[in-house]
């Protein structure tokens with residue numbers, strides 16, 4: 001499922017003290033089955049942008065298209081949009097509320113008006129997808145789990161709606177390195193096995209470089225850079241000017257290139273950097 | 284939507300009203316409320332309203348902003364009107380089956396509605412022009428004589444500061460939770476009363492948990508900065524009584540005299 005965003009504009013608190021233009025003429029496209037990475041400093045408008053993709057916010061001007069349906073002109077029912085586009089907020093574990101894990105994950109499918117058998121199938125499917133054992137945890141309280149597992153449960157709550165596009169706002173924020181790795185590999189697995197298109201926001205440049213097919217860079221409500229990770233991370237100085245940086249591996253090879261004459265590398269990962277250095281030494 | 288409630292909000296501006304000592308403003312507001320109940324006739328209300336609008340004009344807070352706060356309590360005003368109109372005995376103006384409207388009822392309803400509107404606007408002027416921190420400092424100072432007889436004035440003031448400070452935070456939190464549940468297909472707008480009440484559970488439970496988390500974090504942060512109650516605490520910004528405050532106090536006494544005088548004018552007009 002592809003998403004097209006055209007000239008999106010959004011202003012918070014219009015006409016009040018504290019008026020903020022959060023999005024200003026934002027246009028881009030997400031191709032079917034691809035992963036889009038979104039980066040930008042704090043307050044650059046990333047979360048605001050994501051909330052337009054499933055109709056939670058209505059733009060002041062501009063359009064959002066999902067395949068060939070426009071979701072900003074009021075012609076599409078909201079529940080249909082949310083069935084197709086699943087949005088996982090920053091710190092989604094704070095939305096858990098039910099007594100048991102299974103009930104909480106069932107909340108989304110139940111809102112879609114599905115029958116009980118289908119709801120149960122989806123709860124199983126979603127918990128399975130996030131790597132949790134249905135039988136083991138279905139009757140446990142969602143609150144007695146670790147931070148990482150709570151986040152998985154919250155994610156399952158969205159996946160159970162079987163969206164075609166999955167949107168993740170900083171899915172790894174505040175997790176330890178192990179939980180961080182697990183969430184990322186889970187997202188990759190979901191992308192590969194289920195063929196979902198994925199949009200994800202992250203402040204971790206290495207994650208963006210390793211996951212995304214395409215990257216957009218937001219700065220004060222505008223898209224300032226757009227392209228493959230290789231294209232975007234070639235602008236290291238511009239990125240630094242916006243309070244961002246390049247993946248650590250690239251940072252290192254850039255430094256090396258400055259002090260070692262003749263060395264050049266466009267590595268985005270440690271393995272690539274290692275290979276480039278090895279090739280340079282062998283030469 | 285939920286952000287439209289202006290109760291307890293501060294409107295930053297540089298005006299004579301903003302600069303007044305919080306103690307003066309608190310006393311003025313309390314006096315004003317008492318006076319609203321002293322008023323006996325429309326002439327008195329006219330004076331009270333004129334005084335209020337003069338203060339609003341001085342405060343540079345846009346009228347639009349003040350009235351937005353009123354819409355939230357519109358229902359309360361409406362019910363007061365209805366109850367007073369229909370449930371007051373007196374000279375009958377209109378009668379139909381069991382419904383009776385009396386002259387006294389209409390007057391009383393009008394009085395009550397005007398009183399409520401002026402009262403709400405009057406007290407929102409106080410919070411709109413006074414930073415929460417000044418407000419509670421002022422309250423603490425005003426109450427400090429009471430601490431001699433064992434009233435924990437500092438603690439009360441602190442509790443108010445915290446409550447006011449966290450209104451916007453909790454609003455933000457509520458907004459976030461509502462959006463997150465909507466993203467899971469929750470529908471808060473349709474269905475009958477019971478369904479709607481039930482649809483609040485997915486908002487209230489996370490909100491409750493968040494409040495506890497926030498409270499716990501706040502307590503820790505305060506302890507980490509060695510908070511140990513009001514005893515022996517000094518402040519960075521002491522409040523001082525300036526000439527403007529004296530002028531305001533004189534005006535206030537004059538206003539009180541005018542209101543009391545207006546009672547002589549009769550019981551309706």
Ligand SMILES: Nc1ncnc2c1ncn2[C@@H]1O[C@H](COP(=O)(O)OP(=O)(O)OP(=O)(O)O)[C@@H](O)[C@H]1O
Nearest residue numbers: 012013020022040041042043044045046047048049
């Ligand atoms: N509910 C709101 N009301 C008013 N202003 C808001 C609201 N939400 C965000 N803003 C403002 O809009 C701008 C964009 O915020 P947004 O949350 O989209 O940024 P972000 O890129 O997601 O930041 P972060 O990396 O911190 O999550 C910021 O200036 C922010 O202060």
Ligand SMILES: [Mg+2]
Nearest residue numbers: 046047090169
């Ligand atoms: Mg954000």
